[in-house]
Structures are given as structure tokens and as C-alpha cells.
Amino acid sequence: MNEHDYQDTGIDVAGVDAALTTTRSVRLRLDLERHVDNDLIMECIDVAEQAPSGGNQGSRRWIVVRDPAVKEKIAELYMATGGNFMIGARDRLAGTGHHQEKVMESAAYLAEHLAEVPAIVIPTVIGVHDGSGRPGLFDSVIQSVWSLCVALRARGLGTAWTTAVLGKRDELAELLGIPEGVTQIAMIPVAYTKGTDFKRAPRLPAREVTFIDHYAHTWASGPSDPPNLADGPGAVVEVDIKAKVDEVWDVVTDLDLSAGYSDESLGATWAEGVDGPSLGARFTGRNTHPAIGEWEVECFVNRYVAGVEFGWVTSDADNPGAQWCFEMTSIAGATRLRYSLRLGPGPSGISAAISNMPDREPAILLRRIEEHAASMQRVVDGVKAQLHREPDPDRVNPLFGKDR
Numbered sequence: 001m002n003e004h005d006y007q008d009t010g011i012d013v014a015g016v017d018a019a020l021t022t023t024r025s026v027r028l029r030l031d032l033e034r035h036v037d038n039d040l041i042m043e044c045i046d047v048a049e050q051a052p053s054g055g056n057q058g059s060r061r062w063i064v065v066r067d068p069a070v071k072e073k074i075a076e077l078y079m080a081t082g083g084n085f086m087i088g089a090r091d092r093l094a095g096t097g098h099h100q101e102k103v104m105e106s107a108a109y110l111a112e113h114l115a116e117v118p119a120i121v122i123p124t125v126i127g128v129h130d131g132s133g134r135p136g137l138f139d140s141v142i143q144s145v146w147s148l149c150v151a152l153r154a155r156g157l158g159t160a161w162t163t164a165v166l167g168k169r170d171e172l173a174e175l176l177g178i179p180e181g182v183t184q185i186a187m188i189p190v191a192y193t194k195g196t197d198f199k200r201a202p203r204l205p206a207r208e209v210t211f212i213d214h215y216a217h218t219w220a221s222g223p224s225d226p227p228n229l230a231d232g233p234g235a236v237v238e239v240d241i242k243a244k245v246d247e248v249w250d251v252v253t254d255l256d257l258s259a260g261y262s263d264e265s266l267g268a269t270w271a272e273g274v275d276g277p278s279l280g281a282r283f284t285g286r287n288t289h290p291a292i293g294e295w296e297v298e299c300f301v302n303r304y305v306a307g308v309e310f311g312w313v314t315s316d317a318d319n320p321g322a323q324w325c326f327e328m329t330s331i332a333g334a335t336r337l338r339y340s341l342r343l344g345p346g347p348s349g350i351s352a353a354i355s356n357m358p359d360r361e362p363a364i365l366l367r368r369i370e371e372h373a374a375s376m377q378r379v380v381d382g383v384k385a386q387l388h389r390e391p392d393p394d395r396v397n398p399l400f401g402k403d404r
């Protein structure tokens with residue numbers, strides 16, 4: 001994609017993207033001293049009201065809390081539903097380097113200073129969700145609230161999307177006079193920011209979370225029409241395991257893991273003199289397939305960050321036949337395990353099959369990806385079966401909700 005594919009709209013694309021990618025959850029850098037004018041908030045709500053609504057019915061209603069006494073009461077509710085937890089977590093995690101340390105420092109700061117924030121916006125929507133999944137309620141308000149956050153950001157103000165206080169929605173409704181049948185969506189503190197420079201957050205690239213035509217099927221580029229091996233077809237499977245990252249890491253770095261679950265893998269052995277995983281380490285994998293028989297393939301560890309990623313490429317480190325990787329991230333008391341594959345760009349069994357039947361390339365690729373994805377799913381399900389503990393129903397994290 002390059003700029004020449006854009007249709008000229010007169011809209012400053014770079015400016016829009018900058019606003020969309022740097023609208024962060026601002027807490028520590030909220031300027032608690034500087035007054036925020038109501039007209040400025042109204043201007044941004046006018047922008048936000050342009051968001052789509054189911055049936056084109058605008059049912060959003062906004063409350064802007066300015067009264068210090070009311071803000072004080074909201075801060076008390078927030079403290080009870082999440083703030084105390086956040087302060088405790090901040091104190092526990094301080095100096096540990098834990099992945100939630102910074103978020104908790106920031107969240108606890110907001111909890112301690114909520115009453116001092118110049119304005120608190122509570123977006124609501126007329127209606128009560130029936131849980132049906134039909135459009136019309138949350139689906140007609142969340143995008144609008146996000147527009148508000150972005151519009152404020154473009155004007156030098158910061159926000160943080162928070163929901164912890166909704167644990168006291170009845171008390172909040174009474175405090176603000178919100179009638180029955182009107183649903184509270186979030187609580188958005190609003191203030192000028194101290195400094196205006198905010199960075200993009202680390203997120204997975206689009207090609208790793210976007211599937212074309214079929215869930216879990218990825219493409220490193222394109223795909224062309226018709227799709228081909230040079231487009232880098234691949235698959236990704238994921239599972240959330242209620243276990244510690246270290247436990248998952250130990251299981252996925254065991255070379256014999258796949259043999260227990262995949263139809264194709266017969267196991268693997270570290271090269272002579274190698275006694276475990278490290279960057280550049282070599283191993284030999286043994287595989288079987290009804291159409292091919294048994295074969296061995298040399299593999300090279302190309303991604304290795306303990307507790308984060310373990311990846312390897314096959315056949316040729318510089319021009320691999322395939323690229324495999326396990327990645328682990330902590331999410332709300334669990335570990336998300338991603339297992340991904342990219343075919344090519346180098347020669348492999350699949351490129352040999354394609355050269356025998358070049359006109360069948362798209363079908364061959366699709367079939368192979370489906371086979372791999374099914375095997376990979378069995379592998380991650382197997383890891384889960386080994387490690388998963390039952391969720392604790394009494395454990396509720398106000399930032400993330402119930403334990404799972």
C-alpha cells in the first residue's frame with residue numbers, strides 16, 4: 001500500500017492517523033490544575049455524535065460532572081470498586097518489573113486523584129442490553145465515546161476509558177439521577193495533558209491478527225490473484241491457558257511436544273552438542289504424512305526470548321521452507337499461547353508439490369494451511385490440557401473483569 005492508492009479527500013490522513021494511534025489512556029499526565037471549558041467538551045461531543053448508531057437512532061446521553069462534591073462521591077465509588085485494588089496492586093508490583101507495574105502505577109494515581117480531575121464524562125445510552133447480540137445498544141455508543149476521546153486528544157486533552165466504577169452502577173445512577181432503562185457505559189476523566197507527545201502502543205501488526213477469507217489463515221503479503229506461495233500463506237492458532245507463562249514456556253520448548261498431538265510430527269532431537277533451546281540452536285524434526293511418507297528436516301531456532309517467544313525455521317536459515325513460532329503473553333491471570341506458521345519463502349515439500357501441479361497452487365496452499373492449522377490447534381489444546389487450572393470464581397480484577 002502506498003499513498004498513490006489513496007483517493008484524495010482533502011483530509012489530512014497523517015493527522016487523523018496520529019490522533020487515532022496516540023489517543024492513550026492518560027492518567028499520570030492529566031493536568032489537574034488547568035480549567036477545561038464546558039464548550040470545548042460540547043464541541044467534542046458534537047463530533048462524537050456523528051458516530052454510527054443502529055437504526056440511525058441517536059440514543060446516547062452524556063453527563064459531564066463538574067460539581068466538586070459529586071466528583072468526590074464518584075471518586076469514593078471508584079475507590080470501592082477498583083481504586084483500592086489498583087493501589088494495592090501498585091504497591092505490590094512497585095520495582096518488580098512485572099508487565100502490569102506501569103499500568104497499575106498509572107491506574108492507582110487516577111484512583112487517588114479522580115476527584116481533582118476537571119471533568120468526568122459518563123456516557124449513557126437509552127435502553128438496556130438484552131444480551132442478544134443484535135445491534136442497538138453498546139454497539140451504538142462505544143464508537144461514539146471513542147470519537148470523543150480522539151476529538152479531545154486532537155485538542156490537547158487526555159482521557160482514560162474506565163469501567164471499574166460501573167460495579168456501583170446503582171449508586172452512580174442515584175447520585176447522577178440516571179433513570180431506570182438508561183445504561184451507563186464508561187467513566188471518562190477529562191483534562192488537558194501535561195505535554196502533548198504520546199506514543200503508539202505496542203500491538204501485533206495487522207497481518208498477524210487479520211485473516212483473509214478464513215479465520216486463522218494469514219498472509220505475509222497480498223495475497224495475489226490467484227494466491228501463491230510467494231505471498232507467504234500461514235496460520236495462527238491461539239489458546240488462553242490458566243497457568244503461568246513460565247509453565248507454558250517449559251512445555252512449548254520441549255521438542256517432543258508436537259509429537260504427542262500433531263498428526264505429522266514424530267518428534268525432534270537437538271543437534272549434537274546442543275542441550276536445549278537458544279538463538280541459532282539446531283535440531284532435526286521427524287515428520288510423517290500419508291501422501292509423502294516419513295522425512296526429516298533440519299531446523300534453526302531464529303526467535304528466542306525466554307518466556308516470550310520460541311521460533312524456528314526449516315531447511316535453510318536464510319531462505320526457510322517454513323517459519324514456526326510459539327509466543328506467550330500474560331493476560332488477566334492467564335497466558336495466551338499463539339502458535340504461528342508461515343510457509344516459504346524457500347523450497348519445501350509444498351513448493352515441490354506446486355511445481356508438479358502449478359495450476360493447482362491456490363488449492364494446494366489452502367489444503368496445506370488447513371492441515372497445518374488443525375494440527376497446530378491440537379498442539380495448543382494439548383498444552384492447555386496439561387496446564388490449565390480452573391478459574392477462581394471469587395477472583396474479580398476490576399480492570400479486566402472476572403477471572404477466567
Ligand SMILES: Cc1cc2nc3c(=O)[nH]c(=O)nc-3n(C[C@H](O)[C@H](O)[C@H](O)COP(=O)(O)O)c2cc1C
Nearest residue numbers: 024025082103107110161162163164165201398399
Ligand atoms: C473496557 C475497558 C475498561 C477499562 N477500565 C479501566 C479502569 O477501570 N481503570 C483504569 O485506570 N483503566 C481502565 N482501562 C484502561 C486500560 O487499562 C488501558 O487501555 C491500558 O492501560 C492500556 O493503555 P492504552 O489505552 O494507553 O493503550 C480500561 C480499558 C478498557 C478498554
